[in-house]
Amino acid sequence: MLGRYEAVIGIEVHCQLRTASKMFCGCSPAYDGPAPNTHVCPVCLGLPGALPVINKRAVELVLATGAAIGATTPEATRWDRKNYFYPDLPKGYQISQYDLPLASAGSLTFDTSAGPFTVNITRAHLEEDTAKLVHAPGPDGARISLVDFNRSGAPLMEIVTEPDVRTAEQARRYAEELQLLLRTIGASDADMERGQMRVEANVSLRARGRDPVGARVEVQNMNPFRSVERAVAFEIERQAAIIDGGEPLAMETRGWSDERGETYRMRAKETSDDYRYFPEPDLPPLRVDEAWRLEIAAALPELPAARRARYRDAHGLTPYDAAVLVADADAAALFEATLAADATLEAKPVANWVTGEYLRLRNAAAEPVELDPGELAVLVRLVADGAISRGTGKEVLQLHLETDDPIAAIIEARGLRQISDTDALARIVDDVIAANPAAVEDVRAGKGQAIGFLVGQVMKATRGQANAAVAQAALRARLESQEGRT
Ligand SMILES: [Zn+2]
Numbered sequence: 001m002l003g004r005y006e007a008v009i010g011i012e013v014h015c016q017l018r019t020a021s022k023m024f025c026g027c028s029p030a031y032d033g034p035a036p037n038t039h040v041c042p043v044c045l046g047l048p049g050a051l052p053v054i055n056k057r058a059v060e061l062v063l064a065t066g067a068a069i070g071a072t073t074p075e076a077t078r079w080d081r082k083n084y085f086y087p088d089l090p091k092g093y094q095i096s097q098y099d100l101p102l103a104s105a106g107s108l109t110f111d112t113s114a115g116p117f118t119v120n121i122t123r124a125h126l127e128e129d130t131a132k133l134v135h136a137p138g139p140d141g142a143r144i145s146l147v148d149f150n151r152s153g154a155p156l157m158e159i160v161t162e163p164d165v166r167t168a169e170q171a172r173r174y175a176e177e178l179q180l181l182l183r184t185i186g187a188s189d190a191d192m193e194r195g196q197m198r199v200e201a202n203v204s205l206r207a208r209g210r211d212p213v214g215a216r217v218e219v220q221n222m223n224p225f226r227s228v229e230r231a232v233a234f235e236i237e238r239q240a241a242i243i244d245g246g247e248p249l250a251m252e253t254r255g256w257s258d259e260r261g262e263t264y265r266m267r268a269k270e271t272s273d274d275y276r277y278f279p280e281p282d283l284p285p286l287r288v289d290e291a292w293r294l295e296i297a298a299a300l301p302e303l304p305a306a307r308r309a310r311y312r313d314a315h316g317l318t319p320y321d322a323a324v325l326v327a328d329a330d331a332a333a334l335f336e337a338t339l340a341a342d343a344t345l346e347a348k349p350v351a352n353w354v355t356g357e358y359l360r361l362r363n364a365a366a367e368p369v370e371l372d373p374g375e376l377a378v379l380v381r382l383v384a385d386g387a388i389s390r391g392t393g394k395e396v397l398q399l400h401l402e403t404d405d406p407i408a409a410i411i412e413a414r415g416l417r418q419i420s421d422t423d424a425l426a427r428i429v430d431d432v433i434a435a436n437p438a439a440v441e442d443v444r445a446g447k448g449q450a451i452g453f454l455v456g457q458v459m460k461a462t463r464g465q466a467n468a469a470v471a472q473a474a475l476r477a478r479l480e481s482q483e484g485r486t
Pocket residue numbers: 022025026027039040041042043044045153
């Protein structure tokens with residue numbers, strides 16, 4: 001399929017903004033947990049005569065997102081009514097933004113297995129979420145649909161890309177990078193499992209470099225992240241097979257079944273004509289003061305792409321290590337704080353301990369893991385200096401997290417300090433040489449692997465505390481000096 005067709009993919013993401021109240025009323029937007037229909041009022045229930053009031057924080061979070069993706073913002077924008085009829089929409093319309101979004105013409109660049117890739121972002125606008133339909137068996141066992149209005153009116157940001165995406169991997173990586181960006185700037189918790197971030201892809205195919213040959217198909221319900229890649233890959237293959245078979249391709253909205261590993265038809269796709277947009281009469285136009293916009297842009301934290309570049313350029317990390325650290329806020333914070341605790345440490349071993357042992361232990365732990373950066377700095381220093389081996393370091397780190405005892409105290413109390421001093425090893429080296437004449441002969445006869453056996457005997461005699469490299473050097477030096485005498 002890759003040879004004949006090219007996929008043309010645009011991505012729409014809806015994310016719940018991190019605000020204390022809903023978009024147009026004072027109700028809590030927390031819908032994941034509270035009892036159904038407990039966070040409601042006349043505004044978000046759509047009762048006649050109730051008037052909306054704009055949530056300033058929600059506007060700020062969209063402006064912050066716009067600044068982070070390099071988008072432009074009009075001096076004045078407005079709200080529009082998007083009309084459609086569905087039981088989860090009590091007013092019969094949704095307040096949204098149609099032709100004057102708060103942010104337009106931005107972009108997002110991220111790494112893929114084929115190198116960096118940039119997706120142009122058409123727009124980011126603000127709207128209100130719908131209520132939630134719950135399909136469940138009723139008292140008599142028949143299936144009924146219940147409506148939970150806790151989600152009704154929660155602030156939503158919709159972010160729409162240009163049809164720039166060509167592969168399933170790019171689609172997944174875009175969604176991952178956008179999630180990281182939204183979390184970094186505090187715009188959204190963007191948890192896909194909790195419905196705080198919903199990803200849809202518009203997929204069509206064309207002969208390479210030509211106009212589209214198939215209809216545009218929207219794929220929804222792609223959750224979790226890996227299913228974004230699976231669903232888009234499946235849809236590309238499905239459409240190619242239909243076009244090859246000479247069948248017409250329907251313009252439709254399809255869902256993704258993660259269990260079956262396939263997309264399925266949900267409904268015919270609506271067009272914007274169907275929504276009969278018109279300006280919202282209950283809200284005034286929204287002015288975006290230049291000073292306000294600049295203040296929001298200036299308050300942005302370091303963005304993920306800039307942080308990855310700094311880890312590569314200033315700390316000499318590999319692109320992979322930089323990406324792993326930046327993708328995890330706790331890991332990045334620990335990495336920086338550890339380097340700050342001991343400025344003489346090299347960044348690479350600190351990054352290795354954070355992305356390796358720390359993440360492994362944290363991800364396996366049932367409880368939150370708090371690792372003091374000062375303690376990690378002590379550990380990295382001791383391993384770098386050869387005072388303890390890397391293997392011992394891993395054990396000590398685990399003991400430290402279990403007992404909260406200082407790293408240095410654990411090493412002293414358990415006598416774990418590595419013997420790196422050649423003089424301290426001299427007697428043991430002599431004993432090992434005297435006790436293993438056959439292995440000594442092998443080494444002298446040029447059998448390289450025999451030295452490993454002798455090093456192993458030194459490690460055994462020191463209960464693993466010898467520095468293996470120092471032990472090997474001491475053994476070779478001793479054997480050479482004995483040879484010189486005979
Ligand atoms: Zn309300």
